[in-house]
Amino acid sequence: xxxxxxxxxxxxxxxxxxxxxxxxxxxxxxxxxxxxxxxxxxxxxxxxxxxxxxxxxxxxxxxxxxxxxxxxxxxxxxxxxxxxxxxxxxxxxxxxxxxxxxxxxxxxxxxxxxxxxxxxxxxxxxxxxxxxxxxxxxxxxxxxxxxxxxxxxxxxxxxxxxxxxxxxxxxxxxxxxxxxxxxxxxxxxxxxxxxxxxxxxxxxxxxxxxxxxxxxxxxxxxxxxxxxxxxxxxxxxxxxxxxxxxxxxxxxxxxxxxxxxxxxxxxxxxxxxxxxxxxxxxxxxxxxxxxxxxxxxxxxxxxxxxxxxxxxxxxxxxxxxxxxxxxxxxxxxxxxxxxxxxxxxxxxxxxxxxxxxxxxxxxxxxxxxxxxxxxxxxxxxxxxxxxxxxxxxxxxxxxxxxxxxxxxxxxxxxxxxxxxxxxxxxxxxxxxxxxxxxxxxxxxxxxxxxxxxxxxxxxxxxxxxxxxxxxxxxxxxxxxxxxxxxxxxxxxxxxxxxxxxxxxxxxxxxx
Numbered sequence: 001x002x003x004x005x006x007x008x009x010x011x012x013x014x015x016x017x018x019x020x021x022x023x024x025x026x027x028x029x030x031x032x033x034x035x036x037x038x039x040x041x042x043x044x045x046x047x048x049x050x051x052x053x054x055x056x057x058x059x060x061x062x063x064x065x066x067x068x069x070x071x072x073x074x075x076x077x078x079x080x081x082x083x084x085x086x087x088x089x090x091x092x093x094x095x096x097x098x099x100x101x102x103x104x105x106x107x108x109x110x111x112x113x114x115x116x117x118x119x120x121x122x123x124x125x126x127x128x129x130x131x132x133x134x135x136x137x138x139x140x141x142x143x144x145x146x147x148x149x150x151x152x153x154x155x156x157x158x159x160x161x162x163x164x165x166x167x168x169x170x171x172x173x174x175x176x177x178x179x180x181x182x183x184x185x186x187x188x189x190x191x192x193x194x195x196x197x198x199x200x201x202x203x204x205x206x207x208x209x210x211x212x213x214x215x216x217x218x219x220x221x222x223x224x225x226x227x228x229x230x231x232x233x234x235x236x237x238x239x240x241x242x243x244x245x246x247x248x249x250x251x252x253x254x255x256x257x258x259x260x261x262x263x264x265x266x267x268x269x270x271x272x273x274x275x276x277x278x279x280x281x282x283x284x285x286x287x288x289x290x291x292x293x294x295x296x297x298x299x300x301x302x303x304x305x306x307x308x309x310x311x312x313x314x315x316x317x318x319x320x321x322x323x324x325x326x327x328x329x330x331x332x333x334x335x336x337x338x339x340x341x342x343x344x345x346x347x348x349x350x351x352x353x354x355x356x357x358x359x360x361x362x363x364x365x366x367x368x369x370x371x372x373x374x375x376x377x378x379x380x381x382x383x384x385x386x387x388x389x390x391x392x393x394x395x396x397x398x399x400x401x402x403x404x405x406x407x408x409x410x411x412x413x414x415x416x417x418x419x420x421x422x423x424x425x426x427x428x429x430x431x432x433x434x435x436x437x438x439x440x441x442x443x444x445x446x447x448x449x450x451x452x453x454x455x456x457x458x459x460x461x462x463x464x465x466x467x468x469x470x471x472x473x474x475x476x477x478x479x480x481x482x483x484x485x486x487x488x489x490x491x492x493x494x495x496x497x498x499x500x501x502x503x504x505x506x507x508x509x510x511x
Contacts, residue, residue, distance in 0.1 A: 031382060032383065033070045033072075033077070034066070034068040034069055034070040034079060035065040035066060036080075039072055043073070043074060044073045044075070045073055049214060051213065051215070055394055055396035055397065059394060059396070059400075062080070062082030062083075067081065067083035067086050068080070068083075069082070070383075073220075076388075076390065077386055077389040077390070078390045079391045079392070080392050081391065081394060082398070082401075083398065083401070084398050084401075084404065084426070084430070087393045087435050088430070089380070090391065091436035094378065094380075095437045097376055097378055098373075098378075099437040100121055100372065100375050101371075101372070101373055102373045102390050104119065105219050105222045105224075105225050107207065107210035108211070110218070110225060110236070110237070110244070111207075111210045111240050112244045112247050112248070113207055113211065115251075115291055117129050118299065119211075119370070122375065122437070125288065126437075128288055129291065132275055133271075133295070133296060137296075138441070140444055146182075146448075149179060150179055150448060150449055151456075152509055153178045153179045153182065154175065154179075157172075158456060158460060159509070160174075160175070161457075161461070161494055162496065168309070168312060168494065172312075173309075174189075174197060175305075175453075176300075177194075177196075178197070179449055180296065180297055181297060182270070183271055183296070183445070184254070184293050185254040185257060185272050185293060186258060187254060187258075187270075199249060199250050200250060203249075203250035203298055204298055204301070204302055207298075207484065208485075210239075211370070217233075250294060250297075251290050251294035254294075255272065255290040258273055258276065259276070262276060272293040275289045275293075296442060296445075300442050303442065303446045304445075304453075305486075306485075308453045308454070311453070311454050312457075312463055312492055312494070313475060313492070315492075316463055317475070318410075321413065325458050326458050326497070329455060329458060370438075371390035371391060371392045372390070372435075373389070374388060374389045374390075395431060395434075398431050404426050405425055406425070459501070460497055460502075460504060460505055461497060461501070462493075462496075464492065466491040466493050473491055475490035475491060475492065476488075476490065
């Protein structure tokens, strides 16, 4: 029996302290952890992980503690990487050890996103899904067959922007979804309020919210996943049930559309139809194809929409670069052939523009990476990285590191050209799309879509700052927070470059 001066809570606290002390005595690490902010007993650095724009805090850790820093939260070790060298040496060169994904109680388990490519654990299912994607869109040659789709949907995008430039962000997201859906499932979107576009947008918003670090208490205390939905404070269980239904619909409804079209003999070529044609699949294989297509359909739209929207911001902020790029287009294709986008490639300055733009766009859009998880103990650069650690590459800082890029906030494509014997700066494609065996499998597709959108938009539009009441408005580079981040809305002026450009924009576009 407990005395009046001792409660069960007191005993629980004593037990936790005892367990902590025993762990400290018995746990003889082979080396020290990487440096990082000091934590508290038991809870560690639970207050140190920022919920808003964590990449900025991670960058500060890099300046204070070095390119590899460490925190611990309730026993979970987290390693933050602030240099390309360490990211390559750990995530690329030790890919078999550093390619797993964390278990996310809310987003992964309760909502069910562990069935999606982004959260697959390292193993056979991940390999097969990436193999499926590589088989259909794994190289630039394989993507040629989809170029007409990209061109037609981009021309439709130009018409939408011409008619309603103030709705630029909506047009960008809609067009990215239209291109990806046509490629992934052979589905042609409706002009307005398409149900598949809306479904994908809703699913990815819920993915971002359910996997954001620290957003739900169940991620810190996984045992809460077992409480009933009616239990006080268990509203997250209701959300998880609703969001799980969205996730399932996002994968299953477009997949059923393809199967129905194939059964009727009217299916158009797509990623999904290519994987289904002439094959008899087991239930497991069928599920794999469905989620491979869903991964392309959901993730691909974000990986293309964010850079394209960022492009309009870049052109608003850096008009001199815009003029150089437009002059390059005009010189190569001529003013009468602005839509012959594929011949722009041979010019070095234009290539450098696209390379740098893509990576500047990523650095201002996709700022948060899903952590890698370590599958066995490792010693790296003299530091102990225990099994189960989460490793976060701070891609934003790597693309804005002044040690790598001179004046990194400046949009300067010429930094990637040989200049009076000075070597070009680091090729950023090794950073933009992630690292190791978790690098984005659709990177060539994303590159192609951003390329055509950029070229065609610059060919016909002048993009500049808005003037309100005689005052020029300079937009701010700011972002949402979450696993998937986006630029916040900004204002810009978008006008046709000429009467000829207007006529080209207004031409009818059909498949």
